[in-house]
Amino acid sequence: MSVNEIKIPTMADMSAAGDSPEVLFWVGCAGSFDDRYKAVTKAFVKILNMVGVSFAVLGPEESCTGDPARRAGNEFLFQMQAVSNIQVLDGYNVKKIVTACPHCFNTLKNEYPALGGNYEVIHHSTFLQQLIDEGRIRLKEGGAFKGRKITFHDSCYLGRANNVYEAPRKVIEALDAELVEMKRCRTKGLCCGAGGAQMFKEPEEGKKDVNIERTEEALATGAQTIAVGCPFCMTMMADGVKNKEKEGQVEVRDLAELIAESEGL
């Protein structure tokens, strides 16, 4: 890490200082609480620090977007969350949001407008791709990932739900890694099994768990790294890899972690 101490400004601090950031980093519940995904949050913040992006987080003022409640059918709870989040966001006059969670991304971008919350929302894969395109992140050729086989698992809420397919792939290609595709990818990508609030209950009875089916497909590519861009996919794929007893050989990593690693952060 650089000599400068890492900065994690909150909106409250910033607005107290009469300042406003370029972009709000919406951390999300998994990014705040889930042990594994907190590492992604940290990696992303390190990148923001390194590049010098003017950002802030809501910190303790952040609250669940309401996505899982809405998908499970609790529209009431969703709207309670959404309306109060919009009050907070509008209170700080937020214009642009970046998030490392496709579910937060989808909800903030597509569903808050109907309740009066209008923001420019992008997923961190797109954000990273833009930083790379602008030359603000320069990845060294022949870096840590040279020749490493990476497969990308499309998350439903990034891909089909919002048609973001290329940004994560461009990020992986920028790592100088070899991108290997699974049989079902892009529009045909197979869900990890956690969406639609499945994360928060046991699956229905069946022959197999969805994440096992997907993990088998990912392992079949021979990739050493399964790249994801979603906290739920992260959990499901990591569980799948564990189930197949491949933790030693295959890692499940978020795109931000890969960039941070290759930058030595």
Next chain:
Amino acid sequence: MDYLPQILFLLVLAVTAFIMYKRISRIKSTIQLGRPLDRSDNPGERFKVMTLVAFGQKKMFKRIVPAILHLFLYVGFVLINIEVLEIILDGLLGTHRLFAEPVGYVYGLLINFFEFLAFAVIVACVIFLIRRNLLPIRRFKARELTSWPKLDANLILVIEIVLMLAILTMNATDQILQTRASDLAAAGMHAYPVTGALFFSSWLVPLFDGMNTQSLVVIERAAWWFHIVGIFAFAIYITYSKHLHIFLAFPNTYYSNLNPKGEMRNMDEVTNEVKMMLGMPVEGADQASPAEIARFGAKDINDLTWKNIMDSYSCTECGRCTAECPANLTGKKLSPRKIMMDTRDRAEEVGKSIASGGKGLEDGKFLLDDYIQREELMACTTCNACVEACPVNIDPLSIILQMRRYITMEESKAPASWNSMYSNIETSMAPWKFPPTDRFKWADDLKKESSTEK
């Protein structure tokens, strides 16, 4: 006496038109049982979607073999209709091959082209029958494909083959009769207009060559009548069948959802309540109508939108949705195709009952439980694979989510673990039970980590 065939034809045509009118009105009013939904925006974009997806078969081409075979049926169906127009006019006017003279030599080319299409349709149908019945293709074997849907699918293919054979038989005997002008004249009959050689039907000529002119005329007329009456009957049959998609694919894709697939439609009736609870001004709150909300979410078809019901009538039962569904692939009960078939069955049941003065929606049955089981609804990951896969832009997910809303909001019967998730969000502002004060702990951790790294 000479007018008898024309009168008979007019009668058949009128009866067909009447039955079709009744069927179409019934389907229309059944679709209108659904809740309102505004899809009148953006006509330009809608027209484009319809042109690409319905007319251009864009999504069919994700699977190339069935796409090409299906294209034969589709082009065959559309273009052979030009010939059907001639046949109908012939029937009404008592003419034979009305267009032959005005169109001149092009007529022979046209009929040859139609024969090619008829042949292609037969080939495609035979291959489809083999695929459907003999090959191990997963989407053709599923529990929702009970006896009727299976029979329906096979009947359509067989009827199409038979109708095309009737055209070819008609043309084969016609060709022979064209050469027997003197025989016909002797018998006091009109000569058959000359079309020139017809390629595909000439394969059948050896079957009929040796027959006398009288028999040939009988066969030619019989094939003509069989074909056109068959088409009329088929048109009526279609309205009871998954084959309805040949008409409904067009409006159904025109009224597609143009928003991002991930967006769930906002329930405005809930918004007002939420705003009131939070002490915020509510738009139009003082307007009289205390929003007659029948139900939150959907228990029966009238709780769905009209588009959901139109979707169900447009479903081709192809199972492309189910073939991509992660829940179905891993052995869960959910099948998006079944969701659509159930919705249609329920809609038909209600529509039929209303039309015959029955109890309609009040028959004590509901889409939920009587058709669609909770276990199916709960298994959905909202992944949108079904929506993406559907060749006619049907949205099974929309129905699933509206039914989940009913289960959670009206019945409070969500699974226990979802109820805990709800209360976690209410109390801890996160779906997991963590103390809200820990939300920002990662920042302290990160600061600590990076200062020790220094």
